[in-house]
Amino acid sequence: MSKLIVVLSLVALLPFLCSSFSPENPLDRRILVLLDDFAIKSSHSLFFKSLQSRGFDLDFKLADDPKIALQRYGQYLYDGLILFSPTIERFGGSIDSATILDFVDSGHDLIITADSNASDIIRNIATECGVDFDEDPAAMVIDHTGYAVSDVEGDHTLIAAENFIKSDVILGSKNIEAPVLFQGIGHSLNPANSLVLKVLEASPSAYSANPKSKLTGPPSLTGSSISLVSIVQARNNARILISGSLSLFSNRFFRSGVQKAGSPTKHDKSGNEQFLTELSKWVFHERGHLKAVNVQHHKVGEADEPAIYRINDDLEYSVEIYEWSGTSWEPYVADDVQVQFYMMSPYVLKTLSNDGKGRYFSSFKVPDVYGVFQFKVEYQKLGYTSLSLSKQIPVRPFRHNEYERFIPAAYPYYGAAFSMMVGFFIFTAVHLYNK
CATH class of the missing domain: 1.20.5 (Single alpha-helices involved in coiled-coils or other helix-helix interfaces)
Known part of the structure; x- marks a missing residue:
């Protein structure tokens, strides 16, 4: 009787177990947060609550905890990693910079924050991701024309930044009306890395220097070449957020009013909360995440996929593409998806039509060349996960009894x-x- 009760209990739980581990849900739910101090958990609680309200399970640990680990028995324990530990000199447990980079190489997401006291290990991780922080350990971004007005005249390191990237998929369709408060260190992008993008850049009047000492030479970083917040989407679709300020995520900056120098408008609340909420949705694949399914090709007038085509056959190709909306898969509609019929080089390049319901299709004639071809779809668009589809198919010439007996020519x-x-x-x- 007891065995029967156990079996019935397992059967009753089966739907919940299936939904919990559904591969159709792209969200990275389990996130490890490494802190310099547990006080950051309360001082930055609004950002953490925003993640938790969207279904993320946050595991808070001190960065030097000797028991922390990212994987066990070859399996990763977490789907995302947040480093709110800019001053850490050495991570605890089995974590080091190589471990974190392997974590990203495995397709997981990462948020890195730094400040003027950023340690070498944080700088090294950022360098491997394609950004270089100012080498001066005491340098901060200073802007004498784009600073945030405050009651106390300061050194103009508290900046009201509003030079956002123009992308609805990264920052959402709703405009960020208020400037973002930033106080920290600037960084530049590695020109050899085409995967890193500025999300928030400094104004042309900004520069990076030690605010407590006089300049003895030209600053190493100036103007719009200074990035305040950058993102990376790796070729494996892992996403990385790099910020030069930990305070950017703080409750104080979330709740503060802001007025940019020279502007008559005073906003009751800064744009930090909206900016980081929307940006974190992108980082953790709640937006801009695509999947392709149901790839099909066949001769015109037929339904079954052949094992081989003949030169000059008329064929049809189709694929369905969907985008994750945060709660469900919705049809992705675009007019720039292309298919290649490829052998060493593309013999056919066609822009796919769509029916507005996620299905993309096209028809074309097989070229008069025989060999082993591929149907290839290489789709890369700013802010979206890249799609790389390929399907191999041989093409044969006419048989001896298939040629026309009387050629008009x-x-x-x-x-x-x-x-x-x-x-x-x-x-x-x-x-x-x-x-």
């Missing part, structure tokens, strides 16, 4: 042959029977 030659035979017959008859 050869009619002159046919005529010449038959006229030669008729002429020879007439000549023979005349020669034999003419006296």
